[in-house]
Amino acid sequence: MIEARQLSKRYGDMLAVDGVDFSLERGEVVGFLGPNGAGKTTTMRMLTGFLPPSEGTASIAGFDIFNDPIEARRCVGYLPESPPLYPEMSVKSYLSYVAKIKDVSRGERRQAVERSLERCGLVDVRNRVIGTLSKGYRQRVGLAQAIVHEPPVLILDEPTAGLDPLQIQEIRELIAELAAPAKGETQQTVILSTHILAEVEAICRRVILIHQGCKVVDAPLSELTAEGQSLEELFVRETMGRSSAREERA
Ligand SMILES: Nc1ncnc2c1ncn2[C@@H]1O[C@H](COP(=O)(O)OP(=O)(O)OP(=O)(O)O)[C@@H](O)[C@H]1O
Ligand SMILES: [Mg+2]
Incomplete structure (x- = not known):
């Protein structure tokens, strides 16, 4: 449903997104994680056709964002930051x-x-x-x-940012429902970015973590937390000490 192939975006000297690859099946709900400035929003904007990649391409529901931009965009629902x-x-x-x-x-x-x-x-x-x-x-x-x-694909950039706990719960339930709908309704593929790791644990079955524009983790949530490790520990380990280096250089 979503294919990213070597997606890259360069802003001047800085490679904001660096050769990101992934493939999402219908009905998957993926948590897209990474520290501030990791490249999440940039990647999502490329997937939705709002921002042309510097290199690489992507397709949505089989439609290439370059060759079939109108069809590809029609298949996406996008909640920007x-x-x-x-x-x-x-x-x-x-x-x-x-x-x-x-x-x-x-x-x-x-x-x-x-x-x-x-x-x-x-x-x-x-x-x-x-x-x-x-x-x-x-x-x-x-x-x-x-x-x-x-649309068959939803791309949600921090959908619960700034909401109260009750509303967070409601929005989470809604997202979960979109991915696992009642009989007769079509299943949607969802990719959502968030900094709330509990949110990922509550609704996502797969985690993609990017750091400094590169994909560093892509695995089922169950696998990542199998040995009692929390997502928070994983996040810190994978991004520790380097999270703001790029921003400071910029
Ligand atoms: N229009 C732009 N021009 C120059 N640099 C940009 C532009 N947009 C984003 N960047 C830079 O690209 C990098 C990735 O930014 P992006 O917004 O994709 O990060 P993010 O993972 O969404 O972060 P956050 O968690 O803060 O939302 C950052 O270093 C950012 O400063
Ligand atoms: Mg962002």
Whole structure:
């Protein structure tokens, strides 16, 4: 469902992402970890077609981001670090607008919007203006716009950053539900970045850890924690002492 092949991104002299390879099957939920500045957001932006790679390529649901960019983007729901919400629009009209630009047909648009409102717990605020919502609710709107066209692939950049514990739990449940849906609904492939390791333990079955632009760990969560080792220990061991070196040099 997601294939990254030698993905690299260079900013001036700095190699922000350095030959990252991975392949995700349908229905996999992967925690994408790494210290600040490791290259997570840069990698996700390349996968979603927002940022051209310096080298390498990727494909989404079999569509290459270079050769079939429109198809590839249609198959992705993306929650960026700071979602580009329109503060003066109502929640419902914004979602309807996103559905339209994601090519949801006119006849299906209303239902798609209703569904994403429901799934993200936004029914009661559907007519509110986005700019007046709390941060947590704006984050939910960000998630709703990522899923409104029911893409097979979800790329979520720190989906629970800044939320209260209750909302974190709700968003986690929603993500888990998207990956293991009720009968008759399609399973989604999810890659999510986070600094909350408990979140990875709660919802992800696989972990990819990047450090200074390179993939350093890619394994099932069960394997990584098999000998009583915590993810925190793994994270520290794999990134220790070097995490901010690049940022300091920059
Ligand atoms: N537009 C840009 N121009 C120059 N350097 C950039 C740009 N965007 C990102 N970088 C650099 O690329 C590196 C990777 O950044 P990125 O945002 O991908 O990290 P991240 O893993 O998402 O970090 P965080 O956990 O803080 O969100 C950093 O050193 C960052 O300063
Ligand atoms: Mg980031």
